[in-house]
Amino acid sequence: MxxxxxxxxxxxxxxxxxxxxxxxxxxxxxxxxxxxxxxxxxxxxxxxxxxxxxxxxxxxxxxxxxxxxxxxxxxxxxxxxxxxxxxxxxxxxxxxxxxxxxxxxxxxxxxxxxxxxxxxMPADIRKEMSGELKEKSAEIERLSLQAVGAIAQALEARDPMTRGHSLRVAECSRAIAEEMDFSPETVEQIYQTAMLHDVGKIGIPDSILKKEGRLTPEEYKSIKEHTTIGANILGAISSIGYLEDGARYHHERYDGNGYPRGLRGREIPVVGRIIAVADVFDALVSRRYYKTRMDREAARKEILSGAGTQFDPEIVSVFIRLLDIGKIPDYSGDGDPDPADADSGGRPGDQGSDRGRHERRQK
Ligand SMILES: [Fe+2]
Known part of the structure; x- marks a missing residue:
């Protein structure tokens, strides 16, 4: 030199x-x-x-x-x-x-x-290196997604009742994001994020996840932790920074009464607001340990009634539009739509999709 x-x-x-x-x-x-x-x-x-x-x-x-x-x-x-x-x-x-x-x-x-x-370095080598670096980071992202995808699969394998839930929520979230005109790259990120929204349930005991009756306040408190557990798992993957928001915020409510942070309105990252709608709808039309399947028309009404309180009204209107033109697939013929979401579709006391379970059980 x-x-x-x-x-x-x-x-x-x-x-x-x-x-x-x-x-x-x-x-x-x-x-x-x-x-x-x-x-x-x-x-x-x-x-x-x-x-x-x-x-x-x-x-x-x-x-x-x-x-x-x-x-x-x-x-x-x-x-x-x-x-x-x-x-x-x-x-x-x-x-x-x-x-x-x-x-x-x-x-x-x-x-x-x-x-x-x-x-x-000569310019051509520099260029080659930066191309290689880009390829490497794309490869790291692919591998990391595969690894967390495997965790998500393990979670669903654990509980036949929730099988397919993550994929359906991801597909529904993607449809909503596309309709909201996000860039193809953001739509893909929302899809991946939604796929992993419940990954934190890996840290919740079966005795709670698969419980058929009402949850006790302690059990409900424990199940709520899946948001933070999931965010921590996904946040550890430093090569993909966008994944953790879905896990963390999908049980926040538009009126501020959700968890884990009680964020309100647009304080809630948009990916959380989108997944919230997709998650609850799928949980409503699915069978769970603690409830039967709701028909799509009734679930549609339930989602509409949550606009502005549980859900972002703008996202609800996008979702309803998609539902009405047949862009939200009907999986009701499938086997056991997932209860993996012990917390979706209405568990006792849940502020998000679990809430219904709580309220319905109370009736
Ligand atoms: Fe959840």
Whole structure:
């Protein structure tokens, strides 16, 4: 690397010394205390890379950059801006100007070294690496989804009564999201999120999940925890940041009386509001340990009556429209629609889909 020549430009001698301390011995260095000096050095020898302080008295980093680019043969030299500011707009502006990179001060040795190594790579290799990185992260996302999908399957295998519930809720949520004109990428994320909304039930004992009678207050409290348990499981998958909201918020209610946080209206992430409708409808038209199946017309009425209280009225109207034009599949001929949702479709005391069970049982 000694053959690579780096020009560092900064009005602070301390910063220049720091840069020298990090890079000396690895690269050939030239240190300039101002933009004007830097331009003179460049006339003498063309650097392979320039570290350029953005905020300098006299000729600013921006002006120096513009002058460098005007020099013959200097249009493609990688330039990394250095600045104390953490302003994102500034960062975007630098990158838009054509800067290769942007490093915030104080300078961290490892970051400086890695960024320089990367900037010095031939452009085609850099491009190839970023393509590979994209592929790798897509692969990680696929594998992570497979892993959590396996947990969801394990959950449904545990309880024949809820088999298929997650898939139906996911498909219904996807239909609603499409109708709401979300981008295809967001629709897919909502689908995946809905598929895993009840994953936290893995942490709830069978004696509660499969209980046929009313839940005691303690049991009900325990079942409510599936939202937080699920969110914690999914939140641990750092490669996919969007999954946990479905698990956490699908039992929130529009009027603020849901759980776990008691959020109200649009405070509830939209994915939670969508899944809430899909989840309750599926639970209503499914058989559960504690209730028989409700017919679709009655379930339609039940969902409509919850608009503005339990559910987001806008999402209810989208759902009802889809239902009325036959876009919500009728699974009532299937075997045992899922009770995996011990909490969906009305469990004692549930504020969400479990609520019905509670109320109906009380009658
Ligand atoms: Fe649930």
């Amino acid at each position: 000694r053959d690579k020549y780096i020009l560092a430009v900064d009005d602070s001698r301390t910063n220049l010394q720091i840069i020298r301390g990090i890079l000396e011995g690895t690269y050939t260095l030239m240190l300039a205390i101002s933009g004007e000096t830097a331009l003179k050095y460049i006339d003498r020898r063309r650097p392979d890379l320039i570290l350029l302080d953005l905020m300098m008295p006299g000729m600013s980093g921006r002006e120096t950059y513009a002058e460098i680019r005007k020099k013959p043969g200097c249009g493609e030299i990688p330039v990394i801006f250095l600045t104390a500011s953490r302003d994102e707009d500034l960062e975007v502006e630098c990158l838009n100007m054509g800067a290769t990179d942007f490093i915030a001060k104080p300078i961290v040795a490892e970051i400086l070294e890695r960024r320089i190594e990367r900037a010095l």
